[in-house]
Amino acid sequence: MPAYDYVMLKTQYHHGDLKNALIKAGAELLLEEGARSLSLRKVAAKVGVSHSAPYAHFLDKESLIAAITTEGFHQLYQRLEATILSNQERPSELLLEVAWAYVQFAQESPAFYKLMFSGILEHEKIYPDFVSTSKANFQLLVDLVQRCQSAGVLSDQPKEILAVSVWSLVHGFVSLLMERQISHTILDQYPLKELLRKTLEPVMVAG
């Protein structure tokens, strides 16, 4: 029996890249049906594998969720980075555009956004990829804040502190928006991007 036949036979039983297939299927399920429908058994079924197969690659359900949310943070990072790269010429608008990209990500993938920031992981330290991707996102913002300070559009505080302020503002705004805690009397008065601009205004330098 030639080697490739052996491989093909194996492929029917052994998936080959089951771990990544499970992450991808889980992400799709999350987008299509929401976090409530994200069960290990459904993810396994979607990939066409038995319900206990995931346990060969993930310690438990939380471990798969960690992988899925890590993928989400990775996508968010790509998006924010792309926004920064395509707005090099106008530093004054850069912060608003990045915040707007953040809002758009949350609005396009609300289930993803909610899961990423739901605090569902009990022991994040166990998931080094999750921690490093989270840190990369924060570092992106710290660097951005520093650039905006250099351009004179942000006040002159320690950049880490200012980054916490900016991130708190953006994340808080998006979270309250997602949970529909911002009253309609305000939302109806301004286009969303304009409300975002006004919300960020306190942190910007006047002029």
Added chain:
Amino acid sequence: MPAYDYVMLKTQYHHGDLKNALIKAGAELLLEEGARSLSLRKVAAKVGVSHSAPYAHFLDKESLIAAITTEGFHQLYQRLEATILSNQERPSELLLEVAWAYVQFAQESPAFYKLMFSGILEHEKIYPDFVSTSKANFQLLVDLVQRCQSAGVLSDQPKEILAVSVWSLVHGFVSLLMERQISHTILDQYPLKELLRKTLEPVMVAG
């Protein structure tokens, strides 16, 4: 058979105030064991009633969770109000104290805080108590912002917009704190309340 005997007999089978007992037991379970352990069956068992009894008072699990989170918003409101009432004399510190009370609530009852702002309710409109208590909390902040503006410690923008900024800042800060997204290199540099003060600084008037 006298009336009180009938009532007592009824009390063994009919709980009397099962609805509120379920909400209270659910809140306790949430505090003691976290959201993952908050099942309808456990709540029912804790009250000493069959697992299907809750369905006489709640449409489904989400409906009970709505009642529990509403109770949480009520507690938060009480706390913020008490902070405001006991700090009448120093408007410049009032905003920080209220934000600090918010942080403390989240730190003392993290499971409560997470559940309240997790966006777990799919159709909030169905729960008028939840909506009105949420609105009350926002109104508290709007009023506070207006008072701080009058005292000259907050910039002179439309008070609803400023309230969104302030709430976004505070809520974002607490959320990032809860999810441990704020790096230790920053958390270790300042006492938490000091970091909160610095985070809020952009929204305060200089001087």
Added chain:
DNA sequence: ACCTGAACACCGTTCAAGT
């Protein structure tokens, strides 16, 4: 090394029946 299938304990929800 990777996957299956039976088994277990737990869940939300429904419904006929009891009080």
Added chain:
DNA sequence: ACCTGAACACCGTTCAAGT
């Protein structure tokens, strides 16, 4: 009007066994 108990479909997790 309020509660019980059986029943159902679904879960996460474990484990012996298969490839």
